[in-house]
Amino acid sequence: MSAAFSSTPLQIITADERMRERRGIKGVLTGISGIGKTSQLWTLNPDTTLFINLEAGELAVQGWPGDEIRIRDWDRARDLACWIGGPNPAMRDDQTYSRADYARVCNAFGPPNILDKYDTIFVDSITVASRLCLQWAKGQPQAMSDRSGKADMRGAYGLLGQEMIGWLTHLQHTPDKNVWLVGLLDKRLDDFNRPYFSLQIEGSKTGLELPGIVDEIVTLADIRPAEGAPYRAFVCTTLNEFGFPAKDRSGRLTAIEPAHLGRLMDKIRGPLAGPPAARLDFELPTNADTTQPGA
Template sequence: MTFRIISADERLSAAENKTSLAIFGPPGVGKTTLLKSLPAEETVCLDLEAGMKSVQDWRGASIPVRSFADFRDLVVLIGGPDPAQHPKSWYGAEYHAWLQAQHRDSGIEAFLASKRIVFVDSITDLTRQAMAYARQQPEAFSERTGKPDVRGAYGLLGREVIQALKHLQHARGKTVIFVGVLEKVTDEFGTVTWQPQMEGSKTGRELPGIVDQVVSMQLFAHDAEGDWVLDETASERRLVCKSGNPWSLPAKDRSGRLDMTEPPDLGTLLARIDGRAPTKTPFAS
């Protein structure tokens, strides 16, 4: 194996300066419309929700994805073969070569290579598709009785989704944005928490450790002192970017360049994460 050394200058170049970002928000808050704040010519949306109605006028391209197997094939075409995998495995060199041959006339590989940003809408639906896939695999059935084994299906679901996300995260020069549903959970004592909505618990637990940034999108209003307060009836959208925030929303800023909340503009947000914009903006709280 040949080891590749990346210098500080290379790390700041367009080929290496990429970001992986997970954005969670309640239904209807406008997560998909964030596409409009990204450069259309550099972005592709992997549409797992059939939910492009809100961005019909967006000039970028999208690819409908109906199954986890299709999503996995796209991930392999985007990220190339994984040298750590067996050549005949889903992410191995032989399967990647087979996919290239299958899609040689479609131009899909060249199209994907031309896109710097991959917008996955949504990771919530991805886990649902993965669960449908997992339930059909041998691991989802008991070897002793032949009956469905729910634990086996959930175990396979977690492994498959995490492997796909990690493979996409390693794609060279690709900024990857995952969006998902943020669910409001109230326990028997009336305590409210916000949790990413996904099938199975493994993906939800491990995703924050995979991506560089975790952001929650919510509706806010100003209080009497002019501070932001979470208000589900308000109309002002904000991106909550730091852990330990006053609203206990899921968030993580590995870059250290973001404020507690930011405006819902992914182009500006990515520029700030990459250090290509001032550390303060007129919209920062």
């Protein structure tokens, strides 16, 4: 049976309205262990930043004068995402992030206007969030084999992927807040013994789909030039000489930016240097092979 027709009128957002909207930046901040990812909290305004601490590793920001929420289980992490992101009208009342679920969370956590003072949500880290989610998934019925009654890791990892993507997507749809997810970066070797970098996240689904969910991926790296002293910087664009994961939807960032998250967000919101079409390269290089196959 098809769903009942909704009489809610379709809203067309005009160009002027869309240009006036202030949209939050959704990004991933990654880097190797000990590079200083959590310390980027010091570059943010403590009066308008909420620190979501899943790692219990706040020694690097001891003395940071901002608000903090500590999370130690997946149920609380999921409820917090619902509280921050609001209800999802596409969900049924018996599903997570639905209007009914949002009402339950608000009854437990308090009215949502408590969050009005915060412009930025800093989540440390997505790596630990995936571990909490996997631990939760192992205890669900989907992680048990119907035939043998024993643990089924394929079912657990399948549920892990669904839960993590739902969690990240819900945070991404928070319209008026910046959300930064900290993630640990791994250096690995492929089948040909070539090094590559990837986010340390339980399961493969989340790591594969995450770049398509967020607006920005920046890698905090130790840059060692051929001449001069090494320095820390953000690697911000997909095409970079280091092979680090990076992405910039704003079109305002260069390949390497100063390692200051507060200034980076100011630059993302700043004016473009030229018209949007000017940043797109439609031409092939002069030495490109344009010969058709079989010609």
